[in-house]
Amino acid sequence: MRIIFFAGKGGVGKTSVSAATGIKVAQMGHKTVVMSLDVAHSLADIFDLDRGLLDKNKGQPIGVSDNLWIQELDIQEEIQRYWGEIHMYFSGLLNMSGLDEVLAEELAVFPGMEEVSLLLYINKYVREKTYDVILLDCAPTGESLRFISIPTTLDWYMKKIFKWERTVAKYVRPLAKRVTDIPLPDDNYFQAIEDLFEKLKGVDQVLVDPEITTVRLVTNPEKVVLKETQRAFMYFCLYKMNIDAIIMNRILPETVTDSYFSNWLKGQQRNLAEAAEFFNPVPIFPVNLFSGEIIGYDYLRDLADQIYADRNPLERFYKEEPYQLIKEKSNYRLKLKLPFVSKKDVELSKMYEELVIRIGGFKRHILLPRQVASLNTVTAKMEGEYLNVVFKGDDHGREKE
Numbered sequence: 001m002r003i004i005f006f007a008g009k010g011g012v013g014k015t016s017v018s019a020a021t022g023i024k025v026a027q028m029g030h031k032t033v034v035m036s037l038d039v040a041h042s043l044a045d046i047f048d049l050d051r052g053l054l055d056k057n058k059g060q061p062i063g064v065s066d067n068l069w070i071q072e073l074d075i076q077e078e079i080q081r082y083w084g085e086i087h088m089y090f091s092g093l094l095n096m097s098g099l100d101e102v103l104a105e106e107l108a109v110f111p112g113m114e115e116v117s118l119l120l121y122i123n124k125y126v127r128e129k130t131y132d133v134i135l136l137d138c139a140p141t142g143e144s145l146r147f148i149s150i151p152t153t154l155d156w157y158m159k160k161i162f163k164w165e166r167t168v169a170k171y172v173r174p175l176a177k178r179v180t181d182i183p184l185p186d187d188n189y190f191q192a193i194e195d196l197f198e199k200l201k202g203v204d205q206v207l208v209d210p211e212i213t214t215v216r217l218v219t220n221p222e223k224v225v226l227k228e229t230q231r232a233f234m235y236f237c238l239y240k241m242n243i244d245a246i247i248m249n250r251i252l253p254e255t256v257t258d259s260y261f262s263n264w265l266k267g268q269q270r271n272l273a274e275a276a277e278f279f280n281p282v283p284i285f286p287v288n289l290f291s292g293e294i295i296g297y298d299y300l301r302d303l304a305d306q307i308y309a310d311r312n313p314l315e316r317f318y319k320e321e322p323y324q325l326i327k328e329k330s331n332y333r334l335k336l337k338l339p340f341v342s343k344k345d346v347e348l349s350k351m352y353e354e355l356v357i358r359i360g361g362f363k364r365h366i367l368l369p370r371q372v373a374s375l376n377t378v379t380a381k382m383e384g385e386y387l388n389v390v391f392k393g394d395d396h397g398r399e400k401e
Contacts, residue, residue, distance in 0.1 A: 001126055001212055002030075002314050003134045006247075007236070008218040009228040010140035013249040016294045017218050017287075018137040019046050019070075020304035021313050023297065026068035030132040030314070033061055033069045033125070037118055037147055038139040041072035048296040065297065069131075071121070078117040082199075085192035089185050096182065115147045116154075116196065123203040133314065141232045145362060148239050151204035156365055158197050166190040210242040214316055218247045219275070221268040226275055230340045231360075233279065237322040237337045238357065238364050244317045246279050247307060248272065250289040278340070282318045325372070330393040332372045339385040346387060348380050355389065 006018040015036075022034040036043045044051050047064055051057075059074035079087045125131050138144040166187070173184045207213050215236050219229040229246070236243055251272070252265055275284060285307050294303055304313075311317075323336040334355070338346070347358040353373035355366045368391075377392035 001129070001132065001134075003122070003126075003136065003206070003213040004313075005136045005138055005144070005213070005215040005241070006218055007138040007141065007144045007215055007232060009225050009232075012218045012220050012225060013287075013294075014218045015042050015046050015137050016300065016303060017216075017247055017249065017307065018135050019043060020294075020300040020307060022068055022070075022133075022135050023065070023301050024304035024308060024313050025133050025135070026065060027301075028312070028314075029067065031067050031130075032133040032135065033071055033131045034135045034137060035118065035121070036070075036072045036137045037115070037144065038137065039114060039143075043070040043072055043137060046295060046300070073114055073117055073121075075114050075117070078114070082117060082120060082196060083113060083192075085188045086196075089183075089189045093182070112146075112150065115143075115150055116200070118147070119150060119203050120196070120199050123200055123206070126203075126206055141228055141235075144232075145235050145239070148207060148236070148241065149362075149364070151200065151207065152239075152365060154197060154200065155204065158194075162190070162193065162197075208240045210316065210319065210321065214242045214244040216245045216247055217243060218249055220250050221248060221271040221275065223267075223271060226271055226278070229275075230278060234338055234340050234359070235362055237339065238359060238362065240322045242316070242318075242320065242322065243282055244319070246275070246282055246284045247287060248275065248284050249287045251286050253288045325369070332375065332391045332393075334366070334372075334389040334391070336387045336389070337385060338382075338387050341382070341385075341387075343382045346380075346382070348378075348389065350378055357387075 004018075004021070006014045006021070008014055015038075018034055022032050026032045034043060044062065047070065049062070049064070051062075057072075059072070059077040061069035061071045063069055122134060122136075125134060139147070169184050169190070170187070173186070176182075176184050217229050217232055217236075219225050233243060252261060252268055256265065272286075287303070287306050290299070290303070292299075294300060307313075320337070323334060326333045326335060336357075338359070341359060345359055349356045349358075353368050353370070355368055355378075357364045357366065372391050375391040375393045378389060379392070380387060380389045382388075
């Protein structure tokens with residue numbers, strides 16, 4: 001099984017690159033599905049399939065060629081499939097507030113529902129070995145990071161809040177009926193959440209297993225886009241995901257000599273040199289700007305040839321663990337790769353058995369092993385592009401060096 005995320009800023013060509021990769025991998029004989037993680041799906045459009053404007057095949061995979069399928073989720077279908085009791089409770093609650101019934105049903109589609117549905121499919125395909133390869137056409141960076149953080153967030157909720165919330169609702173529900181018309185969720189609601197969580201079990205380990213899953217960042221040689229790519233690189237590292245390649249899309253070819261593009265060419269060359277320095281030693285695959293739109297199977301196949309040439313797209317092009325826990329005598333050191341980050345950008349706190357790392361608008365809870373969580377003396381230091389967090393214990397009579 002191989003899973004590859006294609007992530008980056010909106011408009012850089014993620015859909016084209018993921019679709020092109022799908023064609024090359026399928027031609028090698030691997031059963032492949034390209035899944036869209038973006039609410040604004042465009043996979044069917046990029047393959048130029050003869051389908052209706054809103055036809056998503058009810059969110060089920062669509063065959064494109066031998067060994068190749070695409071899948072664009074339809075959240076209304078997923079509500080019936082996975083979210084029945086949960087959606088029913090919230091739409092009923094909104095309807096009681098005076099909203100029209102149809103509007104209440106629409107508003108009860110909360111952020112995160114589509115992302116969780118996609119994770120359910122990924123986990124299902126991995127468990128059942130439906131496909132050999134899953135390629136993920138990601139939403140723009142911020143939404144992609146929310147997607148990969150969902151398993152950790154749900155795990156935290158189920159362990160810290162869910163059982164308490166379910167118990168409280170059970171005992172308060174009879175009393176609440178006497179004093180208010182607003183219903184508390186019944187046990188079917190909580191059972192539905194528990195069932196969803198059970199179906200998601202294990203997907204977090206799949207996403208951070210570098211033997212299975214890697215991230216490829218798609219970018220353009222433009223200053224603003226590269227800044228966003230640097231941030232994405234750092235945040236994916238924070239979530240322990242292995243980035244194995246950068247795909248530098250839409251480079252103006254050297255054959256362009258028109259004076260109108262002279263400043264573009266100079267700027268791109270400068271940005272390409274900076275990118276090589278930024279992302280070294282992660283390999284960068286350059287892709288020239290095509291002379292026309294990349295639409296349809298043949299153009300996508302040509303794009304795949306330009307990206308990978310004779311390389312196997314399923315290869316892990318760069319191997320490095322984003323973080324490691326190292327034992328040093330009676331101490332433990334957590335070493336995290338956080339490129340492009342300075343000391344002032346990082347906030348750390350330790351809460352019981354968790355280390356909480358906040359960088360900008362994103363926060364990661366790292367569950368610590370019991371023997372590490374019991375150590376209360378914690379120090380941290382940025383050394384180059386690595387954050388070293390040291391958990392200190394008793395030397396147990398050893399002489400200090």
